[in-house]
Every structure is written in structure tokens, then in C-alpha cells.
Amino acid sequence: MSAAELGAMLPALALAGSAVLATVLAIPRRTGPRILAWLGALVAATVAGLALANGTGGGSPSIARDGASVFFIALIAMVTAVSCVLAAADPRRIARSKDETGLALFAACGAVIVVSAADLVVLFVGLALLAIPAYVLTGRAALAGDERVVRHFLLGATSSAVALYGIALLYAATGETGYLGLGRATHNPLYLAGLGLTLAGLLSHIASAPGHRWSIVTNIAVAGALLRLVAATATGEVGLDWQVALASVAAAALALSGVASIAERRVRRLAGYATIAQLGFVATAAASAALPAAAFALVTYSAVALGLFAGLAILPQREPVLDDLAGLARRRPLAVLALTLLVLGLVGVPPTAGFLAKVYVLEAAVRAQLLWLVVLGTLASVASTAAYARLVLACFAAPRLDAVAPSRMRVGTAVALVIAIAVVAAGLAPGALLDAAQTVRF
Numbered sequence: 001m002s003a004a005e006l007g008a009m010l011p012a013l014a015l016a017g018s019a020v021l022a023t024v025l026a027i028p029r030r031t032g033p034r035i036l037a038w039l040g041a042l043v044a045a046t047v048a049g050l051a052l053a054n055g056t057g058g059g060s061p062s063i064a065r066d067g068a069s070v071f072f073i074a075l076i077a078m079v080t081a082v083s084c085v086l087a088a089a090d091p092r093r094i095a096r097s098k099d100e101t102g103l104a105l106f107a108a109c110g111a112v113i114v115v116s117a118a119d120l121v122v123l124f125v126g127l128a129l130l131a132i133p134a135y136v137l138t139g140r141a142a143l144a145g146d147e148r149v150v151r152h153f154l155l156g157a158t159s160s161a162v163a164l165y166g167i168a169l170l171y172a173a174t175g176e177t178g179y180l181g182l183g184r185a186t187h188n189p190l191y192l193a194g195l196g197l198t199l200a201g202l203l204s205h206i207a208s209a210p211g212h213r214w215s216i217v218t219n220i221a222v223a224g225a226l227l228r229l230v231a232a233t234a235t236g237e238v239g240l241d242w243q244v245a246l247a248s249v250a251a252a253a254l255a256l257s258g259v260a261s262i263a264e265r266r267v268r269r270l271a272g273y274a275t276i277a278q279l280g281f282v283a284t285a286a287a288s289a290a291l292p293a294a295a296f297a298l299v300t301y302s303a304v305a306l307g308l309f310a311g312l313a314i315l316p317q318r319e320p321v322l323d324d325l326a327g328l329a330r331r332r333p334l335a336v337l338a339l340t341l342l343v344l345g346l347v348g349v350p351p352t353a354g355f356l357a358k359v360y361v362l363e364a365a366v367r368a369q370l371l372w373l374v375v376l377g378t379l380a381s382v383a384s385t386a387a388y389a390r391l392v393l394a395c396f397a398a399p400r401l402d403a404v405a406p407s408r409m410r411v412g413t414a415v416a417l418v419i420a421i422a423v424v425a426a427g428l429a430p431g432a433l434l435d436a437a438q439t440v441r442f
Contacts, residue, residue: 007054008065011047011073012112018043019105026099033101037088040101041081044108048077061178062119064228067439071295072115072224079216079302080108082415086310089411103133111221115228120167120177120198123225124160127205130221131160155204163201169194179232195233195240202226203249216305219275223282223298230286231442246287247373253280258380261387267312267320270391274346275305277384281361284373290364293357295440299433300345300357300426303419307342311335311416322390327399335413336395341420343392345427347385353426353433 022036051073056066087100110130117123135157167177173191174181185191205222233240257277264270278301285294314335315324329336345354358381365374426433 008060008063008069008116010054011051011077012109012116014043014047014050015077015105015109015112019102019109022105023099023102026102034088036101037084040105041084041088043105044077044081044084047108047112048074048081051077060118061180062122063116064118064442065116067441068224068228068291068295069116071436071440072220073112075299075302076108076111076115076217076220079220079306080104082306082310083217086313086412086415090313103136107133107217111217114221115224117225117228118179120170120179120182124164124167126221126225127160127163127201130218131157131205134218159201159204161201162197162204166194166197166199166201169197179228182229183232183235185233198229199226199245202229215275216302216309219279220298220302223279223294227286227291227294228442231291234289243287243289243368243370246283247370250280250283250287250373251376253277253283254377254380258383261384264387265321265323267315267322267325267391268309270322270387271305271308271312274308274384274388275301277380278304278346280380281358281377284365284370284377285361287373288361288364288368288370290361290368291440291442292434292437293360293364295437296433297357297361299437300353300423303423303426304342304345304354307338307416307419307423308346310412310419311339311342313412322394323397325391325394326397328395330399332413334417336392338413338416338420339395340392341424342416343388345420345423347388348381351424351427353423353430356427356430 018040022040026033026036051070054070056070084101084104087104107130110126110128110132113126114123114130117126169190170182170185171177171194173188173194174185176182182195202222202225205218230242230246234242253276257273257280261270261273261277264273278297282294282297282301285291285297312320314328314332341352345352348354348358358377362374362377365371365377
């Protein structure tokens with residue numbers, strides 16, 4: 001193995017080795033789970049720094065090391081680091097399990113492989129490594145009596161199976177597993193069926209565990225893999241036109257999130273619908289062949305979603321509804337300030353980065369002559385604005401007598417506030433983020 005190939009695999013190897021170490025250290029009872037969570041955060045932050053410092057160049061026929069892989073690896077590692085910090089500061093989560101840090105690092109390793117994969121077999125290995133920790137966590141929750149996670153487990157397993165069937169058909173049609181071979185393929189039913197099944201499996205992975213703590217990493221990884229797959233088949237000899245398919249995916253996501261969020265009263269489910277809407281805008285950018293716009297929207301989505309779940313960590317562990325937010329403005333004013341700024345970024349109100357992301361995406365859609373999708377995205381944003389405004393207004397309502405006191409999750413509030421300020425700062429001075437998005441090339 002050459003030094004260039006080793007450098008391309010270094011982030012995944014570092015995360016995998018740290019995951020094994022964290023799992024082994026979790027076996028003795030004397031090892032504190034909080035220490036393991038902080039160790040996971042340190043490793044993930046180091047991987048993000050190394051990915052940015054090493055830059056592009058090198059790689060191998062199966063592992064890419066280009067601007068897109070560096071961008072997505074750094075984003076995955078930073079999200080994982082913040083998630084581990086939140087886990088270390090949450091006594092409810094620490095008391096429940098000691099092995100979550102190892103599972104999180106394994107999932108991050110799988111996500112890194114997925115966004116770097118230039119071969120279908122490597123892609124499936126990354127998807128499996130990304131999905132197995134989710135299977136473990138959902139299976140544990142099912143044994144604890146939460147039957148709702150069973151359908152997430154079944155959907156995740158089905159998604160992997162569908163993607164595997166698609167990869168098998170693509171190999172049968174082309175005789176190759178590399179993405180370069182996909183670009184040289186001919187238009188035949190077997191090839192198109194395999195590509196459709198692979199696309200369906202990847203899209204199902206995005207929604208396999210809505211609201212799950214690691215779903216942000218899953219969404220980043222699958223979005224990166226989809227963009228790479230689209231780029232490989234659109235620019236090669238086969239020259240597939242993905243606009244209609246991706247525009248349909250974007251329209252479905254925008255319509256679902258806009259309609260479903262109107263009557264939703266469960267807080268975490270409402271935040272889940274918000275993330276679906278953001279991924280709809282990412283798909284809109286992909287349909288418009290605007291990779292920098294898709295990258296910018298994906299960073300904004302990751303920051304807002306992570307900040308929302310960090311801010312909502314103060315709520316009861318049971319399924320909270322909007323009524324549980326009553327009186328929160330008086331009890332936790334900083335948490336409400338963070339949630340307000342994040343909701344503004346979510347609906348795309350200036351001067352947040354969310355506003356620039358939507359303008360960037362819709363401008364690309366106009367250039368691609370997808371005016372109907374621009375209209376749908378605008379209507380979905382208007383509908384969701386009223387829905388997400390309820391989340392903020394509920395915090396200022398008079399508290400109920402039987403309300404459960406919010407958790408003293410100061411770290412979650414601090415993380416949410418820092419992310420909210422960063423979202424506003426990126427909206428006021430977006431130069432650095434725009435420059436980073438311009439480096440996304442396959």
C-alpha cells in the first residue's frame with residue numbers, strides 16, 4: 001500500500017482503531033463512560049483536523065481523496081465530536097450505557113468510508129459499518145419496551161438489502177464495481193434497475209432512524225455518497241440525466257415536511273420534519289447540478305439540526321410535546337435564545353446562514369429551469385415557518401402546574417448557543433464557508 005493510499009484511509013483507520021479501544025475500555029467496570037465520551041470527542045476532532053491538514057491528492061481506485069471527501073469527512077468528524085461532548089455531559093445517557101462511544105466511532109468510521117468510496121463494494125462495507133451501531137442501539141431500545149424502534153430496525157435492514165441487490169445488478173450489467181465503470185456503462189434495463197435499487201437503498205438509509213442521535217452523521221454520509229454516484233454517472237460516457245429523479249426526491253421531501261409539520265405537536269418529531277426539509281433543499285441543489293450549493297446547505301443543515309437536538313436535551317427523556325416547553329423562557333432563557341436563533345436559521349430568516357443556503361439553492365434551481373421546484377420550496381418554507389414558530393412561542397407560555405422540570409443540561413445549552421451564534425455569524429460573514437463549499441469537487 002502506497003503512502004497516498006494510506007493517507008486516504010487514515011481517517012477511517014483512526015476512527016476504527018479508537019472505536020475498538022473505546023469498546024475494550026468499556027468492558028472493565030472501573031472505566032468511566034464519561035471519560036470514554038470525552039476520548040471519543042478528542043479523537044473525532046483530531047480526525048477532522050487531520051483531514052483538513054492533509055488536503056486532497058493521492059487516493060486509490062477504491063478510496064477517493066478529493067475535495068468532496070475531505071469536506072464531508074471533516075463535517076462528519078466535527079458532528080461526531082460535538083455529539084460525544086453532549087453524551088459526556090448528559091447524566092441520563094451516561095448512566096444508561098458505557099459502549100455508546102465505541103458505537104458512535106464505528107458509525108463515524110462507516111460514514112467516512114461511505115463518503116470516500118469510489119467502488120460499490122467499499123460503499124456497501126461502509127453502509128454496513130454505519131448501520132450496525134444503529135441496529136445495536138435500536139435493538140437495545142426494543143428490548144427496553146419501545147416497540148417503535150422495531151420498524152426503524154426493519155427499515156434499516158431492508159435499506160441495506162435493497163442497496164446490495166442494486167450493487168449486484170450493477171456488477172452484472174457492467175462487470176465492474178468501480179465508479180469509473182459505471183460512467184462507461186451502456187443504457188440497458190439491468191443497469192438502470194441496479195442504479196434505481198442502489199438509489200432507493202441509499203435514500204431509505206437517510207430516513208431509517210429519524211430523530212436518532214447519530215442520524216445527522218448518517219444523512220451527511222448518504223448525501224455525500226449520492227452526490228458522488230450522481231457525478232460518476234452524469235459526467236461519464238453513459239451521461240445519465242438525474243434532474244427529474246432528484247427533483248422528484250426534493251419535491252417529496254419538501255411537501256412531506258411542509259404538510260406534516262403543521263399539525264405536529266411532538267417536539268422531537270417536529271425537529272425531525274425540519275431536517276427532512278433541509279435535506280429536500282440539498283436534493284434541490286443536486287438536481288440543479290450545483291455541488292457547492294448542496295455542500296453549503298448540508299453544512300447549514302448539520303449545524304442547525306445538531307444545535308436543535310443539543311438545545312432540546314434539557315427536555316424530559318419521554319416524548320415531549322409543545323406543552324412541555326411552557327415556562328421555559330423564564331427557567332432557561334439562554335436555551336430559549338439558542339432555540340430561537342436556530343429556528344430562524346431553520347426557516348431561512350436573514351441574517352442567518354439558513355437564509356443564504358436557501359437563496360443559494362433556489363438561485364441554482366432557477367438557473368436549472370426548475371421553477372416549479374422553486375415555487376414548491378418557497379411554499380414549503382412558508383408552511384413550515386408557522387409550524388416551527390409554535391416551538392418558540394410555546395416557550396413563552398405560562399407554565400403548567402404538572403410540568404416536568406427541565407434538566408440542568410448546561411453543556412447542551414452552551415453547545416446550542418455556540419452553534420446558534422455561529423449560524424448567525426456565518427450569515428453575516430459567509431466568505432469562509434462559501435470558499436469551503438467551492439472546494440467540493442468529485
